[in-house]
Every structure is written in structure tokens, then in C-alpha cells.
Amino acid sequence: MKKYVVAIVGATGAVGTQMLACLEEQQFPVGALKLLASPRSAGKVVSTPWGEVTVETAAPEAFDGVDIVLGAAEDDVAKALYPEAVRRGAVVVDNSHAFRLDEDVPLVIPEINAADALQHKGIIANPNCATIIGLVPTWPLHQLAGVKRMIVSTYQAASGAGVPGMRELEEQIGCMGRGEEIPAPAAFAAQLASNLIPQIGGEKYQGFTSEEMKMQNEGRKIMHLPDLRVNCTCVRVPVLRSHSESVTLEFERDITLEQAREALASAPGVKLVDDLAAESAHDRWPMPLDTTDQDLIWVGRVRRDISNPDALRGITFWCCGDQIRKGAATNAVQIAKLLCE
Ligand SMILES: NC(=O)C1=CN([C@@H]2O[C@H](COP(=O)(O)OP(=O)(O)OC[C@H]3O[C@@H](n4cnc5c(N)ncnc54)[C@H](OP(=O)(O)O)[C@@H]3O)[C@@H](O)[C@H]2O)C=CC1
Ligand SMILES: N[C@@H](CC(=O)OP(=O)(O)O)C(=O)O
Numbered sequence: 130m131k132k133y134v135v136a137i138v139g140a141t142g143a144v145g146t147q148m149l150a151c152l153e154e155q156q157f158p159v160g161a162l163k164l165l166a167s168p169r170s171a172g173k174v175v176s177t178p179w180g181e182v183t184v185e186t187a188a189p190e191a192f193d194g195v196d197i198v199l200g201a202a203e204d205d206v207a208k209a210l211y212p213e214a215v216r217r218g219a220v221v222v223d224n225s226h227a228f229r230l231d232e233d234v235p236l237v238i239p240e241i242n243a244a245d246a247l248q249h250k251g252i253i254a255n256p257n258c259a260t261i262i263g264l265v266p267t268w269p270l271h272q273l274a275g276v277k278r279m280i281v282s283t284y285q286a287a288s289g290a291g292v293p294g295m296r297e298l299e300e301q302i303g304c305m306g307r308g309e310e311i312p313a314p315a316a317f318a319a320q321l322a323s324n325l326i327p328q329i330g331g332e333k334y335q336g337f338t339s340e341e342m343k344m345q346n347e348g349r350k351i352m353h354l355p356d357l358r359v360n361c362t363c364v365r366v367p368v369l370r371s372h373s374e375s376v377t378l379e380f381e382r383d384i385t386l387e388q389a390r391e392a393l394a395s396a397p398g399v400k401l402v403d404d405l406a407a408e409s410a411h412d413r414w415p416m417p418l419d420t421t422d423q424d425l426i427w428v429g430r431v432r433r434d435i436s437n438p439d440a441l442r443g444i445t446f447w448c449c450g451d452q453i454r455k456g457a458a459t460n461a462v463q464i465a466k467l468l469c470e
Pocket of ligand 2: 224256257258285286288289290340343
């Protein structure tokens with residue numbers, strides 16, 4: 130079996146660290162591994178399943194001889210470096226949003242549009258994490274009844290803002306527990322512990338933030354639904370890891386609750402946890418603690434949208450998923466595996 134030289138850019142961050150674990154779990158055929166980050170991290174030694182690897186500064190020359198780049202750094206790094214990596218013969222699977230809406234860059238959730246990945250011209254984009262978590266369970270319902278409108282509220286974990294976001298929430302919770310004064314926030318615009326922050330990203334369109342518009346704009350591209358209408362509200366919550374979402378869908382055709390449940394129960398990447406009468410809370414509905422550090426999107430609270438006058442055309446559900454895994458690292462490694470197949 131062919132083995133590949135793989136480079137992770139942003140290898141010291143939340144997503145990059147998870148990518149390393151996902152490469153091993155998904156048995157990706159790694160021949161050699163390069164770990165790249167900012168000059169701050171150069172020289173650090175990381176113990177990996179493929180031996181000890183010294184972190185190098187991400188620079189164009191670092192991509193010489195690399196087959197596959199997994200990108201886990203911000204947009205500016207992606208824009209500066211990945212075209213250079215492609216010029217040197219690598220294929221890049223990027224987690225930033227630098228290229229997601231570019232016409233010649235496939236935007237891929239393997240459970241939905243795996244075939245698009247094979248049309249790449251060197252760069253494939255991994256969608257926004259909240260978008261992946263909302264669309265994986267929406268897709269099987271769309272296949273049944275044709276989704277035309279989505280209303281979504283997200284409850285996004287602190288680690289969506291990377292290692293600094295996670296550290297800030299942990300520090301604030303520690304201070305609260307010890308009765309100490311909480312330092313001024315830096316990763317977020319306001320204190321997150323014991324609070325909710327109803328803004329993720331800057332203003333993008335008529336009072337909607339950039340994060341909120343991703344659900345519509347990326348969703349249209351991934352599902353090949355140019356007329357899909359999405360109304361999304363994104364909120365940062367004091368949870369360390371795993372995003373949650375309330376999703377209401379309106380369909381072109383009738384869909385019964387039984388059909389919706391059956392489709393969700395058998396959909397790839399989805400686990401249905403929906404029993405209000407179950408003895409254990411973990412079996413009643415999905416919670417972010419349950420979905421942390423695993424790859425499935427858990428779906429529950431499946432019910433009719435009783436505000437929809439067309440009784441058979443509206444479904445509401447709740448879902449949770451680990452955004453560092455399926456929302457980023459797991460999805461990226463799945464895409465890289467499609468390339469090898
Ligand atoms: N966290 C999440 O839930 C998700 C994140 N993403 C996306 O993934 C990407 C990474 O996010 P995340 O892991 O959370 O962020 P982190 O802040 O945790 O990590 C950022 C990484 O980028 C590296 N980096 C910083 N500057 C440079 C540079 N100049 N050259 C090379 N590498 C650099 C950092 O290296 P160093 O340690 O040396 O500073 C670090 O490895 C972002 O584009 C983000 O939008 C996507 C989906 C979900
Ligand atoms: N913005 C997301 C995480 C993320 O990095 O998204 P994107 O890759 O679209 O910038 C969050 O804060 O939860």
C-alpha cells in the first residue's frame with residue numbers, strides 16, 4: 130500500500146493536535162510526518178505514533194516532498210502558504226475559511242458530497258464546524274423531502290476559538306471556584322464563565338455575523354442547493370468542547386416523524402438519542418459532554434415544527450457534535466483518505 134508524506138500546519142493547536150490522533154485512528158497510510166507551526170513552536174519535540182517529530186516553522190520550503198498537507202492554521206497563514214504547497218505538488222485539505230467559497234475549491238463533508246473532493250485543483254476546504262454539525266443530520270432528511278429553509282441556533286463551545294479560548298474558560302471557572310477576581314477577557318469579547326456571548330465573528334450581512342452566514346453560504350455549496358434559505362444565530366456558551374444546535378427544517382415535500390427518525394437512525398455519521406422517558410439522562414437527549422472526543426453527531430428531540438402551518442413539512446431537532454473532531458480534524462482526515470482511495 131502506498132504511503133504518504135503528510136504535513137500538519139498548525140500542529141500545536143487544538144485542531145492540529147487532534148489531526149495527529151485522527152491520522153492514527155483512521156489508519157491513514159503515513160510514510161513520514163512533518164509538524165509545522167509558528168516560529169514560537171519551532172524546535173519542540175512531539176511524540177507521535179510514527180516516532181518523535183521536531184516541529185518546524187511553516188514556510189514554503191517545508192512543503193518540498195510533501196504529498197498531503199492538513200491545514201489547521203488561520204486564514205492568513207493558509208493564503209500565504211498553501212498555494213506554495215500546491216506549486217510543490219502537494220494536495221492541501223484546509224480547515225480555515227480562506228478558500229471555502231472559491232469556485233475551484235471543493236468544500237466537502239464526506240457523508241454528503243464525497244465525489245466533489247475528486248474535482249480538486251490542489252486545495253480542498255473543510256467546512257465551518259457548526260455547518261458540518263448541522264448539515265450531517267440535515268442531509269438524510271433532505272434526501273427524503275427536499276429541504277428549502279433552515280432556522281438554526283448554535284451553542285458553540287469555547288474551544289471553537291482554539292487553545293486560547295479553552296484556556297480562558299478554564300481559568301475563569303478556576304477563579305470563580307476560588308472566589309478570585311476574574312482577569313479581563315482576551316480570547317472572547319466578554320467573560321464567558323457563567324455567561325453567554327451572542328456574537329461569533331464580525332458583522333457580515335444585515336446584522337448577521339460571519340459565523341452565522343457560513344451556515345447558509347457553505348450549506349448551499351455543500352448540498353448543491355443554491356436557493357437554500359438559512360436564518361442562523363450563533364452563541365458562545367461556557368462549555369469546553371462540542372457544539373450544540375437547535376435546527377428547524379422546512380421541506381418541499383411531506384415527511385412523517387417516523388420517516389425522519391428512521392432516516393436519522395440509519396444515516397452515516399449520525400447517532401439518534403431521542404427518548405424523553407429514558408432512565409439515564411444520557412439516553413434521553415444529546416449533551417455536549419456526551420459527544421466530546423468521539424466522531425458522531427448525536428441527534429435528539431426530533432419533533433414536528435408546530436409553528437409550520439403545513440403540518441407535514443416541518444421538523445425540529447437538537448444535535449451535538451465534537452467540533453474539533455467531526456467539525457474539523459476527523460472530517461479533514463476523512464477527506465484525505467478519499468484522495469488515497
Ligand atoms: N477550534 C475549532 O473548533 C475549529 C477550528 N477551525 C479552524 O482551524 C484552524 C486552527 O484553529 P485552532 O486549532 O482552533 O487554533 P489554535 O489557536 O488552537 O491553533 C493555531 C495553530 O496555528 C499555528 N500558527 C499560528 N501562527 C502561525 C504561522 N504564522 N505559521 C504557521 N502556523 C501558525 C499555531 O502555532 P503556535 O502554537 O506556534 O502559535 C497553532 O498550531 C483555524 O483556521 C480555525 O478557524 C475549524 C473548525 C473548528
Ligand atoms: N468559528 C468557530 C470555529 C472556527 O474556527 O470556525 P471557522 O473555521 O469557520 O473559522 C467557533 O468559534 O466555534
